[in-house]
Amino acid sequence: MTSVPHAVAYPRPWRLGAGTQRTLIRIGTGVLLLVLWEVLVRWLAPPFVARPVTVARALPHVLANHVPAGTPTFWGSVEATVIAVFEGLAIGVTGGALVGLTMGRLRTADRLLRFYVSAFFAMPIIALVPVMTLWFGYSNTVRLAIVSLGAFLPVCLNVYDGTRSVPSSFVEVAQSYHARWWNVWFGIALPSSLPYLLAGFRLAVGRVLVGAVVAEYIVNLKGLGSMIVFDSRTFHQPQMMVAVLVLAVLGVAINGVADLATRRFLPWYRRSE
């Protein structure tokens, strides 16, 4: 492997590195927000309102599933939501990539579908939850349908854009080497749209988390969403805040892993041209 040339930074001894500086600023902002939250709640809010200290105190109990009898267990909820999120991402991203690719390469598919895909994309998918409970009953299928659709739409539209902007020179090269249509679709159009797919994936992660939580709120499915509703209604606010934090961490983590995977497996990404 040849090493990637990059600019050499000359660290000055009396200064922190740019990376360390950025991390410190980030942590500082976080600490400041926590302090503000703690102070404001102590000063203005009734005692059952969660503050960082009570959340921290609740954390070990919640993580050990030691919650008051009758409240949803933490790990059970995490598991239900995480599985739904990954199922939805898997179905939606695969389906979205395939349909987007087809729309991008086949004019007929473009004319048939794009208008409706765009329309659905512009619509808040969670508005469909009540309708879906009529179709699928109060079941996990509602959540799966919502999260799959939530992942499908942004990936589909982004991959469509990607396959529409495949440089014609790539297709020309492929044809000159006797590529058949499937070689062009999956060997040229899809890899060359990977940057678009990744952008779609980022949007998908956000939409899937929202979809899962809202479906759990409304349909009252086991998961972090229903745990949040239940705990907040039963005045277990610190417990609830742990669930909220987990959702935040989940979103950041999935995108972080996607970033790492991009850097590891697609080193050419954003370096070409």
Place this chain on the structure above:
Amino acid sequence: MSTEGVRIRIAGVGKEFGALRVFQNIDLEIGEREIVSIVGPSGCGKTTLLRCIDGLVKPTEGEIRIDGTAVTGPPRGVAVVFQHFGLFPWKTVYENVAYGLRLAKAPKEHIRESVPRHIELVGLKGFEKAYPYQLSGGMQQRTGLARALATDPHVLLMDEPFASIDAQTREILQFELLRIWESRPMSMVFVTHSIEEAVLMGDRVVVLRGRPSSVHEVIETGLPRPRTRDVLSSPRFNEVRDHVWSRLMHEAEQAERELQEVR
């Protein structure tokens, strides 16, 4: 005809894009071990003609035959080196060079043997795992050349391959290509807008001219092979270059004058 058999036969070929007639009545025969350069002003359709030979573009009239078979789509045994390199940014040098062989479903052992050999042939040994973005323009085109040669073509179509490469690298690549060609002579069509390059590479230089363009003149360069740097300073080289130059300049001046009149 300076060489034995005819490989490419172009007979009465013309191309129109809608109402625009790009070229017409092109008749040309290219030998099995011959390099034919095609020069002409920009927009004269030299690249389009090359695409017709590769079957990427269908001529409106006339016929092109390679080894007696009419060209209807990209033929086997024909490889193109593109001005835009056409490397896939998501593939390493190795995978880019292997592309043609993989599409042709070549046996794995053949790919494992042929790809490194061609990477070495174009002087890129050690860069197998590099991505195109890590390479200079010259190295990218070396990769493009290796990809074309790896399919073991008997016709090599060069579409202004060195046009977007800096002058010094271009000269190095020209002589390397000549060296490679000497080791495995084949039929080569070399499209360029550089007169020097056309004369240096070609056994014959075809000058396209007019609107729509057609073959204005075919010049035998008569330069000895193998060609080395000495050729560049030989009187014959200068003579041929000046001749081609005057043919093309005449046209360029005329076009300029027409533009002035329009204004």
